[in-house]
Amino acid sequence: MRAVSYAQFGGPEVLHVTEAPVPEPGPGQVRVRVAASSLHPVDLMVRSGKFPAPLPTGLPYTPGWDVAGTVDAIGPSPAGPDFAIGDEIIGFSPWLRTTAGAHAEYVVLDATALTAAPAGVPATAAATLPTNGLAAAQALDLLALPAGSTVLVTGAAGQVGGFVLALARAAGLHATGLAGDGDREFVESLGATFLSRSEDPKGTYDAVVDLAVIGSSLLDLVRDGGGYVAASPPLRPEPVRGIRTFTLEVESDGARLGDLVTLVTSGDIPLRVAGIYPFADAAAAHERLAQGGVRGGVVIVP
Template sequence: MRAVSYAEFGGPEVLHVAEVPVPRPGAGQVRVRVAASVVHPVDLMVRSGRFPAPLPTGLPYTPGWDVAGAVDEIGPGVEGLAVGDRVIGFSPWLQTTAGAHAEHVVLDAAWLTPAPVRAPATEAATLPTNGLAAAQALDLLALPAGSTVLVTGAAGQVGGFVLALARDAGLKATGLAGPGDREFVESLGATFLPREEQPAGPFDAVVDLAVIGSTLLDVVRDGGGYVAASPPLRPEPVRGIRTFALEVLPDGARLARLVSLVDSGDLPLRVAGVHTFADAAAAHTRLAEGGVRGGVVLVP
């Protein structure tokens, strides 16, 4: 099968399309024929050789976390899925190095859920990793309806999902974003705050996706909550504030609830551009340029 691959670390130019063996599912797994996937910042970090931790396998790598596609082979012990079912999910790539930027990928069946009815594969592929990151951030905070939450990086992929899910949960969200993002932030029922302004607070919680850091604890009330964008960025608790870090995990059941919100029109999906496998270097370059509003999607 064809897959995006690289055998050395470096710039986008190390990416190429390679012929690799077709994977076979084991017990509890299914193979998905990939219709679309998404490029993430972590893909760029690993490809450049800047990822700070060891990986479970060595080069060459096929990158890619999210997948939208159709089941085309089922391993022993899998129930509830059939060949031909349209599904979405993601591979926890840092643990598996099983990349979705390929014509086929094998995933645990529990990581998958039926794809949205309302969305084409190029849109559906933008949901799993970032949507689950947003959902799990709010799950960690466990805020009751009516609580206030500040979301930094609110116009990014995860930030937009946090705003939409906050609205669905009855939270009062404030989105910190660039001046051109006011319409998007307000369309999700949040109060817009330009990133040049200092948040006033106090807020019941902060989801810090823009990596502003521990100074934001100053705008969280005593006993509130704070979610950092990754484990190394989690600050020590102060004033009874609960601090957490995002470490997104695959979860087909939780993803199914997000799909229902997509199908009801309450969770918008955004695509910044679609590239073929052969154009993967351009996709990496586009994401590295920054300012992307929506998923950078790869298709076979």
């Protein structure tokens, strides 16, 4: 099979389309024929050799966390959803634990990491949901806010931020989105109050989801006993005033992903695609994401 991979760390120029063996599904696993996958900032960090923690295997790596495609083979003793060959699915690869990359023609994942794809949605759009949608859902799950609560979301126009706003609206929360001035329309379209990042954040909230990595100064905006979610483990501040602080670490969860698909189908969660790149243009995709300011998923297709 063809796959995007790199055998050394460096800039986008280390990416190449290579031939690799077609993986075989083991017990409880499914092989997916990939139609589309997404690119994330962590992919750029790992490729450049700047990821701060050891990985379970050595180079070469095939990146890719999200997958949209069709079931191609089913391993023995299937667990979880009852898939059949040809089913359209989406899923999340826990890449930092397995380095099973979806920027390939085929990828093998646990059946429990997959769910049925949203009907009528192109694979290129569906592929933008798993990682970022699960991150948003799990951030709000950590906070466990009752309906009517207020939440400030920084980086609100980014992929995860947009999903947090959409899920907050669906849960009956009152969200405020901190974003650039050009993102006002998007933030308000999701029922959130817009707050410009050119101004100092203000107000008092039941919780903060800090995707823009502003940091512990935001605790001043959280009420006593409220909640705060940091974008990664090293950024989690020490609790003060009874504020619960959490770290966002995305976990594979096909059932939770199925909940998100339902909200996509009902129109409660919009999917955004910023660009679509074939394997041969993977370096250009990495360069585009590195430029910043991307509003939507950068998608890789075979």
